Amino acid sequence: MQDIFPQRIKMIQGVIIFFSFLFLINLFYIQLIDNKYKIKAKDNAIKELIEYPSRGLIYDRNNKLIVHNTNQFEIMVTNAEVDANLDTSQLCKDLAITQDYFLESMKKARKASRYRPYVFLKYVDDSNYQRFQEHIFKYKGFFGQTRFVRDYPYANGALLFGDVGEIDSSQIKKYADTYTYLSGDYIGKNGIEVYYEDLLRGQRGIRTVVVDALNRVKGSYANGENDNDPIAGKNLQASIDINIQTLGEELLTNKRGSIIAIEPSTGEVLALCNGPTYDPNLLRGGNRNKYYPKLLLNKYKPLYNRAIQGLYPPGSTFKAPSALVALQMGAINPNFAYYCPGYYPIGKKSLKCSHRHAPCRNIEEGLTQSCNPYFCQVFRESIEVSNSKRFQKDYDRWYKNICRFGYRRKLGIDLKNEKRGNVPDTAYYNKIYKNQWRATTVISLGIGQGEILATPLQMANSYCVIANKGYYITPHVIKGIYANGKFEPNTAKKIKVNVPIDKLYFDRVTDGLEMVVQAGTARASKIEGIALCGKTGTAQNPHGEDHSIFVGFAPKVNPKIVIACIVENGGGGGGLAAPIVSLMAERYLKDSLPPASLNKYSSIKNRHLINFQIDE
Amino acid sequence: MAKSPSIFNKLDWPLLMTFLILMVIGLITIYAAGYNPDHPKIYDISQTYGKQLIWIGICLVLGFIIINMNSKVFSVFAYAYYGIILLLLIVVLFIAKEVNGAKAWIDLGFFRLQPSEFAKFTTCLGLAYYISELETNLAYAKKLMMALGIIIIPFILILAQHDMGSALVFLSFAFLLNRFGMSDYIIFAGFFVIIISILSLLLSPVYLILSMVVLVIIIAFFNRKSKDLDKYIIVGVAITSFVAIYSISIDLVMDKLDKHQKDRINVLVGKGGNDWNVRQSKIALGAGQFSGKGFLKGTQSKMNFLPAKETDFIFCTIGEEWGFLGCGLVIGLYVFLMMRILYLSEKHSSKFSKVYGYAIVCVLMMHFIINIGMTVGLVPVIGIPLPALSYGGSSLLSFSVMIFAFIRMDSERWIYTS
């Protein structure tokens, strides 16, 4: 075939020539004309230094600084610049490291890169760093770099505030969409630190500098036009009152359990305490690798955030929400009376009352006596309100109403890994009882036992509904954010959830809860001059002593604080949980504890149910 | 026929020498870029330069064998080679591990085989075979479609491996098709699409479409008395709607593209993004100035954070240590290499060899443009090696086979002329 287009060779030749000239012109510009890419002296070099941002601070609700930063240092080494006659023994002495560490680290550095700075030693404290700096002229190739490390001046709130550690590679990937982390960067690992990581982190800066042959910085490169200053993280205000946070953790000394306090009108969490706990400063910097596994393996599970993850049967504290639902459903009226024979018959078996007492003539007396048969009957009335044959429909109604208090759902607190708890639905019972179940089969729900499980947070939240007489606000631990000199409230969490129940019923139940403390199961926990309302509970525990529970609020009119407390294996609700709640409320409402209460404080603090130790 | 002269008298020495010089420059530069004073010997096989030396040795032995073979082994079995590599490209999709976002390697233990490198060579053979057939005339749409098919199958398979750089190389075969009969208009349409692509990355599609509409109206206005007015308008509307659909879809694709690739493209069009590599590359080049810092004296290209200083960014080290002169020399060598192959192809009377020569120039040209373009900051950062220079067995082997096969074909020119 005739070759018809020999002239078309010019097309490809033209492209080759065009790009070659384009490249040459570009190179001519970059290499000979543009000052931006020029370094004056031949031995000078350009280095990019990372500048780390300072992480956002956290204040408590009274503007006390509760989480801040301190400096630690890292020693970097650039292998190619290290002097062959380096005085290693002096360097090891200054940095308090062994000769072996020196050799090992230098070997790693050599392997990583000869020309790029490598982290020779992490977590160098102030005094070692000062000594190193004094002799820096002897250590060619080494330099120091400032890192910010968290400091928790009150040494508490370990699981609430969380901690900060080096990012691992899986997290780098996970966060790739929001921020480019580099290995060695710090990241929030738990609590507020991880939930608000994006706000607290800030942004890394980069400074390009020209250095001479002796690695001395000669100035910024290209007039700093490529430099980015680090941007500090945003400061946060927590809703926590650090005073009662501290008190709560002291009261939980050597106990397993949790205390959570909420301001009912705002949903702001005032305290979130777990026991046993540890000093969050323990996990700072290099210690994290040492202590974290120890905490993880400890048999008392100090890393387990019981306040939002621990699931307990709410026991008798459930009687108040359960009564409110029964009242609203029209199953009972507030003057529902029931004569307690000391037990409640369930087929051939029976459920015992905890003690002998006079008949309960109304809901207040039922709560005061915490009478089990009374509330079994209340529950039965609720789920058989229209017709005992069609109780499943009523159970559904009861179930929907009770869940409005915040059970069986994640409340959406601004902390990770919240548990949702459980209230069984009809589908569940139909499945396990193969449709063969009746009111009496599930009667223990009426007294907060059986399949029902709730976190301490949910227990406190359900009493927020009572304190507010009809609603709760999503509980949250961050009140607001300081941004550009202004305070922005954390509106994302201010979600109001209504619980439609008549005010009259709330009033009657509240009266009953007041009587519990005045004359009932919690009468040892009265607060001088303040009306504490609440309910004791005892969660049966097949593995040992019962769990002690108390949920309450104070004062009775316009409640300022709702507190739930659970002490595992603490016995009856009146024994440990009620006085703890009483002390917490008194401290919060009076700003200090009167002498009489101080005795109670020290006797509870010194009651050791476990012997928690972090081994060295 | 008189007694045939020795094969070495028939080789095109200028071409062979240029290729060998480029390989040596590559070795020296890899040595400088990865220089490790604990291992100063260039033949230390624990280092990249030692490995590259071995690969050069293998390539030379292979080259010696190839130039002593009859070039019919390439033309007769062209489709077979093409098919085998297609199979490997499919296999690699299933068994390859992901390295730097691309699934392109088959790990053979001693060697990580990258079939996409060899696909370039076998596609050259396949195209040469098809186009050199007597009945093939690319001016006919049906024949052109077949040729496009030969290009597009490996292109799609390589794209599926997320190996953007190698896939782009296949686009350069457009010049080959044009040279052997494809209409000029298709090339111009291609340029038009590329320009629209860049513009739609720079501008929002709204402005682009608006300016197209304004343009059509202006053209129509000045031709309002022409009897072809309706044709102007129809063509104008057609082009405008193409631009509209195209730029909007580019906009949508850019939204979907993962961040990494988006950054690369944004760097090119000056929208900022992560221009770290490009800045580092320019700093290293700029440090070289006119005559460079000298052998092993470069610090920027070593100390800096370039992820591929011995492969994709090897040109930086040349720029820093040998300056503008060194860069100019290397560019000159590549231009000479490509021009020489074109010149020899045109002289060749065997159509297979002629098309093959063109095809490998297309491949070389695309590598040359993307790699150096990326180093000087004109092209987004796309991982693609510089032929004969960059570190890496697959690419060196593939380019050697490509060039040596051409040298052998060229040496047989006398058979066809006599």
Ligand SMILES: [Zn+2]
């Ligand atoms: Zn009773």
